[in-house]
Amino acid sequence: EPEVTQTPSHQVTQMGQEVILRCVPISNHLYFYWYRQILGQKVEFLVSFYNNEISEKSEIFDDQFSVERPDGSNFTLKIRSTKLEDSAMYFCASSGEGYEQYFGPGTRLTVT
Amino acid sequence: QKEVEQDPGPLSVPEGAIVSLNCTYSNSAFQYFMWYRQYSRKGPELLMYTYSSGNKEDGRFTAQLNRASQYISLLIRDSKLSDSATYLCVVGGGYQKVTFGTGTKLQVIP
Numbered sequence: 001e002p003e004v005t006q007t008p009s010h011q012v013t014q015m016g017q018e019v020i021l022r023c024v025p026i027s028n029h030l031y032f033y034w035y036r037q038i039l040g041q042k043v044e045f046l047v048s049f050y051n052n053e054i055s056e057k058s059e060i061f062d063d064q065f066s067v068e069r070p071d072g073s074n075f076t077l078k079i080r081s082t083k084l085e086d087s088a089m090y091f092c093a094s095s096g097e098g099y100e101q102y103f104g105p106g107t108r109l110t111v112t
Numbered sequence: 113q114k115e116v117e118q119d120p121g122p123l124s125v126p127e128g129a130i131v132s133l134n135c136t137y138s139n140s141a142f143q144y145f146m147w148y149r150q151y152s153r154k155g156p157e158l159l160m161y162t163y164s165s166g167n168k169e170d171g172r173f174t175a176q177l178n179r180a181s182q183y184i185s186l187l188i189r190d191s192k193l194s195d196s197a198t199y200l201c202v203v204g205g206g207y208q209k210v211t212f213g214t215g216t217k218l219q220v221i222p
Contacts, residue, residue, distance in 0.1 A: 004155075033209070043156065043200070045209035056208045091155050099144045099163075099204055103155040 002026040004104035006092050012110045013082055021077045021107045023092030032075045033093040033101060034067065036060070043091065049075065082111045113138050116213035118201050124219045131188040133216050135201030138182065142203040142211075145177055147186045149197045150215065156200055160186070191220045 005024045013019050025032050034046040047057045049067055066078045075094075079086055089108050093101040118135050125131050133147075144163045148156035160175040162168045168175045174187040184201055198217045204210035 042214045043212040045211070048208055058209070089153070098161070099206065100146055100158055100161040101204075101210060102158060103148075105155045106153075108153070 004092055004094055004102055006090075006104040006107050008107060009105065010108045010110070012112065015084060015111055016081050019079050019082055019109065021079075021090050021092075021109070023075045023077075023104055024073050025075055025092065025094030026096065026102055027073070029094035029096040029102075031055075031095045031101075032067075032069070033095075034077045035091045035093065035103075036088040037091065037106075038088045046077070046090075079109075082109075084111050087111045114213075115139055115211050116201055116203055118199075118213040118216045120214055121217040122219050123216060124221055125191055127191060127193060127220055127222055129191050129220075131191050131195075131218060133186040133188070133199050133201075133218070135184045135186075135213055136182055137184070137201075137203050139203075139205075140179075140182060142205055144204050145175070145184050146202040146204070146210070147173075147175055147184075148200040148202055149195075150200055151197050156202075159199075188218075191218075193220050193222065196220045 007022045032049045037043045047061045048055045064080045068076050089106040091106045092104045095101045116137050146161040147159045150156045165179045172189045176185045198215040200215045201213040202210045
């Protein structure tokens with residue numbers, strides 16, 4: 001069964017460093033998303049992406065964040081200068097013809 | 113008022129029990145409704161989705177949507193130890209963001 005994959009599973013970085021989180025969505029899906037979940041809190045929407053451009057973004061998704069689909073399979077989230085409060089689980093999701101979204105296993109980002 | 117509300121639990125039930133998990137939403141514009149299961153430190157796993165009022169059944173799971181009352185439920189029959197997880201009520205309006213509830217933690221005990 002097709003699934004969304006994410007790498008790395010855990011990333012530790014120092015405050016102020018840039019990180020890139022990678023995702024491989026389900027192959028025939030066209031809509032891609034990033035969400036985050038701070039420990040003990042609910043899952044929060046960051047950004048949606050379609051046809052090589054951002055279609056919607058939340059207040060959390062400020063100038064420090066960017067997304068890219070560098071090739072036909074990968075979808076990345078870049079955080080330019082990480083802050084302590086960026087520590088969270090980051091989930092990539094994708095959807096195809098239906099609205100339902102399929103999530104990856106997540107990348108745990110720890111900023112020290 | 114929160115967009116999506118769930119009782120956080122934890123809800124403890126014995127193995128084999130029937131469990132009903134409930135969710136209400138505030139925005140009548142939401143078009144589709146999903147239940148996800150999330151194990152600790154794992155990604156949300158899609159269990160069921162529905163677009164129309166009424167019941168939708170898949171194995172031991174039944175999702176019920178009542179648009180008039182803006183209420184969604186998930187019924188789990190013959191609960192198993194592996195059903196112990198957090199159940200997330202998720203609503204959406206199209207090919208855009210979905211909004212998560214805080215989740216209900218379910219514990220199935222032997």
